[in-house]
Amino acid sequence: MLDMKFLRQNFDEVKAKLQKRGEDLSDLDAFGELDSRRRELIQETEELKARRNDVSKEISQLKKNKEDADDKITEMREVGDRIKTLDTELKEVEEKLETLLLSIPNIPHESVPVGEDEDDNIEARRSGETPVFDFEAKPHWDIATDLGILDFERAGKVTGSRFVFYKGVGARLERALLNFMMDLHADDHGYQEMLPPQMVNRTSMTGTGQLPKFEEDAFKIEDWDYFLVPTAEVPVTNYYREEILSGEDLPQKFVAFSTNFRSEAGSAGRDTRGLIRQHQFNKVELVQLAKPEESYDVLEELTGHAEKVLQLLKLPYRVMSMCTGDLGFTAAKKYDIEVWIPSQETYREISSCSNFEDFQARRAGIRFRREEKGRPEFVHTLNGSGLAIGRTVAAILENYQQADGTVVVPEALRPYMGGKEVIQ
RNA sequence: GGAGGAGUACCCAAGUCCGGCUGAAGGGAGCGGUCUUGAAAACCGCCAGGGGGUUUACGCCCCGCGGGGGUUCGAAUCCCUCCUCCUCCGCCA
Numbered sequence: 001m002l003d004m005k006f007l008r009q010n011f012d013e014v015k016a017k018l019q020k021r022g023e024d025l026s027d028l029d030a031f032g033e034l035d036s037r038r039r040e041l042i043q044e045t046e047e048l049k050a051r052r053n054d055v056s057k058e059i060s061q062l063k064k065n066k067e068d069a070d071d072k073i074t075e076m077r078e079v080g081d082r083i084k085t086l087d088t089e090l091k092e093v094e095e096k097l098e099t100l101l102l103s104i105p106n107i108p109h110e111s112v113p114v115g116e117d118e119d120d121n122i123e124a125r126r127s128g129e130t131p132v133f134d135f136e137a138k139p140h141w142d143i144a145t146d147l148g149i150l151d152f153e154r155a156g157k158v159t160g161s162r163f164v165f166y167k168g169v170g171a172r173l174e175r176a177l178l179n180f181m182m183d184l185h186a187d188d189h190g191y192q193e194m195l196p197p198q199m200v201n202r203t204s205m206t207g208t209g210q211l212p213k214f215e216e217d218a219f220k221i222e223d224w225d226y227f228l229v230p231t232a233e234v235p236v237t238n239y240y241r242e243e244i245l246s247g248e249d250l251p252q253k254f255v256a257f258s259t260n261f262r263s264e265a266g267s268a269g270r271d272t273r274g275l276i277r278q279h280q281f282n283k284v285e286l287v288q289l290a291k292p293e294e295s296y297d298v299l300e301e302l303t304g305h306a307e308k309v310l311q312l313l314k315l316p317y318r319v320m321s322m323c324t325g326d327l328g329f330t331a332a333k334k335y336d337i338e339v340w341i342p343s344q345e346t347y348r349e350i351s352s353c354s355n356f357e358d359f360q361a362r363r364a365g366i367r368f369r370r371e372e373k374g375r376p377e378f379v380h381t382l383n384g385s386g387l388a389i390g391r392t393v394a395a396i397l398e399n400y401q402q403a404d405g406t407v408v409v410p411e412a413l414r415p416y417m418g419g420k421e422v423i424q
Numbered sequence: 425g426g427a428g429g430a431g432u433a434c435c436c437a438a439g440u441c442c443g444g445c446u447g448a449a450g451g452g453a454g455c456g457g458u459c460u461u462g463a464a465a466a467c468c469g470c471c472a473g474g475g476g477g478u479u480u481a482c483g484c485c486c487c488g489c490g491g492g493g494g495u496u497c498g499a500a501u502c503c504c505u506c507c508u509c510c511u512c513c514g515c516c517a
Contacts, residue, residue, distance in 0.1 A: 060498075
């Protein structure tokens with residue numbers, strides 16, 4: 001959510017920046033009128049309320065002195081009715097304004113490349129050598145099915161499409177990666193480990209920006225106003241919702257594991273096979289709350305922490321800086337980390353690291369005080385996958401595959417795999 | 425799921441039956457001071473935070489006693505509703 005005062009004072013400039021995202025901004029023009037009507041109504045009701053407060057005190061005095069107060073009571077009855085009418089309109093106007101503000105995306109940071117879509121994203125860096133095979137690289141679903149470690153077919157029977165059973169060493173691999181990533185971030189990168197709820201309420205989903213615009217992307221619990229988490233970002237960022245932190249406590253760094261649920265609305269026909277696009281997947285998420293002046297340094301740091309996982313696993317990847325047209329709704333700046341997938345001869349997203357600046361913090365009311373008596377300011381929120389585990393499994397299976405169909409276990413992972421060196 | 429009890433400022437806590445002189449007593453913590461070589465103790469003083477409107481500013485005003493409605497000229501106090509926590513019972517990993 002954008003700051004109302006800032007939007008009022010810099011309307012044209014903000015609009016110009018938002019236009020670079022290529023989104024429909026036709027609602028935005030209603031802002032000016034709603035905003036001034038709101039302030040008109042506030043001024044009028046508050047004047048009346050001040051008068052009512054004064055006269056009520058007079059009535060209290062008169063009654064105490066056993067004097068007649070009927071005229072004043074009659075007058076105040078009318079004032080009260082007028083206040084009620086104005087308050088009702090004010091509420092309507094504020095609701096419209098709120099709806100409008102909640103639907104406006106974040107302003108891109110000045111360092112974000114201007115562009116229309118993913119083709120305009122800029123490669124920031126690249127790491128690792130892509131493997132060269134003297135045989136035809138198989139897709140991970142074939143490797144895994146042949147090894148008997150993933151079962152997509154029976155998951156289709158038991159649940160439906162875009163679900164999977166991990167079996168045997170496959171399940172072990174997923175669990176090993178989970179522990180490997182959690183340990184790395186908690187022990188080496190200084191994040192506090194967290195295991196959050198896997199359902200959240202509507203307010204939390206609104207706080208981080210999944211709602212109200214993207215409700216169709218989420219799984220909603222019938223008869224409850226709860227949603228299955230689409231990412232641990234939601235519960236973890238909302239952990240401090242409506243709270244004021246002390247400046248000394250920043251940055252707050254959390255690493256959280258959660259299973260994520262996404263309806264993948266609008267993705268029919270894309271990545272229908274394999275682990276890349278499931279309705280349910282596991283992810284280790286990094287979340288930081290930072291002081292505004294530090295948040296862009298934190299973004300680089302956090303992205304580096306996610307990259308470290310790939311470096312240790314010796315998986316080739318590149319880091320893309322998202323252009324204005326591919327930023328998503330909430331981010332001011334975003335890096336996608338993409339891992340090499342040999343069978344597709346392309347890099348695929350495995351982590352997304354964003355600085356939301358105060359966009360989420362304003363929605364969720366997360367603030368901090370620089371000094372004990374200082375005015376509360378909004379924190380900056382950031383997060384990034386560190387990493388999506390299912391996609392990491394896919395990347396390992398494909399990059400470490402051998403001609404005989406077996407898969408070498410990355411060295412860094414072997415302690416978590418009971419010393420196993422090869423999946424066969 | 426059933427039956428009770430409770431949510432008041434940073435913490436504890438009065439006020440709620442019987443609406444107005446309570447935007448909130450009293451403690452504690454915190455801050456400043458007196459005393460002291462220093463500290464403690466004692467004593468004196470300050471201490472609601474937050475949101476919003478208006479103003480160049482000082483300031484003025486509105487909201488605010490868990491959230492949201494309602495009754496009333498006027499609500500911490502009366503009514504409705506939701507949420508959270510505690511105790512007991514039931515169920516359960």
